[in-house]
Amino acid sequence: MAKLFWQSLLAVPAALGAAVAVSGSAIAAESAVVTTQGSNLDQGVVQLAQTTSVSELTDVLPSDWAFQALQSLSENYGCMQGYPNRTFRGQRSLTRFEFAAGLNSCLDVIANPIALSGVSTDEIVLATIRRLQEEFQAELATLRGRVDALEAETATLRAQQFSTTTKLRGQADFHLITPFDTIPDETSTSVAARARLNFDSSFTGEDRLRIRLQGGDGNAFESLYGLASAGGSNYDITIDDFYYSFPVGNRITVTAAARGLSGDDWVVSTILPFDGPAVADAGNPRFYATGGSSSNGAGAGVSIALTDNIVLDAGYTASNPGGAINPAVGVFAAAEQSYIAQLSYISDGFLDLGIAYMHNDQSEGFALNNTGIAAPAGATDTFAGLLNLDFGGFFIAGHGAFQSFNGGDDFSWTAGLGFNNFLAEGAQLGVYGGQLPQLAGYADNPFLVEGYYEIPFNQFLTITPAVIYGDTGLAGVTDQTGFWGALRATFRF
Known part of the structure; x- marks a missing residue:
């Protein structure tokens, strides 16, 4: 019982x-x-x-x-x-x-x-x-x-371990710029600001739909050189990014964009460690900019991880005003379009490098256009190499880009060095200089040098003071030579 x-x-x-x-x-x-x-x-x-x-x-x-x-x-x-x-x-x-x-x-x-x-x-x-x-x-x-x-x-x-989520990430950049020399049209301290709100949505946990709202005003720095984190006009709010990326298998990521992606947006890395911390826009290899801007950003791209360290990126960008949003023309028949392919080796240690090719049917805008030299018309082919040597406490990096087009050639380069964790965890002290895009063989090439010190106070606030020297080398035309002092405050939330 x-x-x-x-x-x-x-x-x-x-x-x-x-x-x-x-x-x-x-x-x-x-x-x-x-x-x-x-x-x-x-x-x-x-x-x-x-x-x-x-x-x-x-x-x-x-x-x-x-x-x-x-x-x-x-x-x-x-x-x-x-x-x-x-x-x-x-x-x-x-x-x-x-x-x-x-x-x-x-x-x-x-x-x-x-x-x-x-x-x-x-x-x-x-x-x-x-x-x-x-x-x-x-x-x-x-x-x-x-x-x-x-x-x-x-x-x-x-x-249902994953549910659809949308994360809001924001960034606001404030600049204070003052000229140290007497520079035409730039005689006083001025400000520039830009704010971005990124709405990142995911439907599988591995994909991303990004919609970015952006507004800003003021460059506060000779337009020949520009600020890396400025843009916009009258603080008008626009959709700056609109794209969707998703994985295909374990090593392929596909991206489709309606707006906002071009040039360096298609590549996994621009290799240069001062791209980002630098205050001047020249910290980013300028040849990428010839592939379009946020208004020329409709297209598609793919990133293929051939190995854990070798990545092949390719992207196509069509100009929105030139036909991407025009049903009579379409994305693939736009008059202004560009293609980019880059093979990158990204290591966890000493060596990072990349080789890039870009074909561009858009009208180019070079540094010397402000001097009265006409912008190149027709197709442009760019060949570039990028290199970064990381020695642990410091790095040496640079790039060179050669552009060939109807009526001339163009060459640009940058080289610099920097110190990671300088005096503070996460801080970066760096200096770089280089020749801006210009017509090869033209006397007195345009030149820029920047020294910066990026100081992260916490995960939300980063302060970056910088000193910038720029010289177009065009005395008697519209020469813009001088020193600027800059202070950038970046808020992330």
Whole structure:
């Protein structure tokens, strides 16, 4: 009879097993680590300790019959758990649900070994267990329902581990620029600012839909050179980026853009470590800019990780005004379009390098256009190489780009060095200089040098002071030679 009784216990997982399982939630799961809370309880983490006598649990009333019955089972089978402070759950009495969970914990300990081994059990023990089951039948049924609901919710969560999310990321850049020399049209300290709000959405956890709102005004620095983090007019809000990227397998990422991607947006890295920290726009290799701007950003691209360190990037950009948004012309028949391909080797240590090719049908704009030299017309082919040598504490980097077009050639380059973690964790001190894009063979090539010190105060604020020297080398025409001091504050949120 005893054996049949214990077998019946095992046959009812809904009433016992499920409730026992909930004691795995209510008690066994708590038996690992529990953080106590409450106005009368000390905050902290406590470990459960095994007790063999219910009388050691001071928050269970010893006058109750149920207490005495559970005490007897606990002393015989060692099936109750409590805390090192000799309480079951803080300085309070057990609720009926807590007691029911504890009861099922005991039944779980008692039932399985006896039923499996066939050892007989005292009739008094069987009667005690039956009475406890009857008295707490309602609580056990409630626990059973809760466990069923919990299991259903868990199954749903496992089947839908990812849900569509949109994250808002923002960046605001404030510039204070002052000329140190007498420069035409730039005689006083001025400001420039730009704000961006990125809405990044994901539908699978691995893809990204980005919509970027941007507004700004003021360049506050000779337009020949420009600021890296400025742009816009009258703080008008525009959609600067609108693209969707998704993986294909483990090594391929495809991107489709309606607006905002061109040039360096298609490549995994521009290689040069001063692209980003630099205040002047020349810190970014200028040949990328000939592939379009945010208004020339409709197209598609693909990034293929050939190995863990070698990446092949390719992208196509069509001018929105030139036909991408015009149904009579279309994306692939736009008069102004560009193609880029770059093969990059990105290491975790000493060497990073890249070789790039860009074909551009858009009218070029070079540094010397402000001098009256006409912009090149027709197709332009660009061949470029980029290199970064990281010695740990400091780096040496640079690039060279040669452009060939109808009516002339163009050459540009930059070279610089910098020190990582200079005087502060995450800080970068750097200096670079280079020749801006211009017509090859023209006397006195345009030149720019910048020294900067990027200081991250925390994850939200970065301050970058800089000194910039620029010289177009065109005395008597529209020569813009001089020094500027710059201070940029970047807020990220």
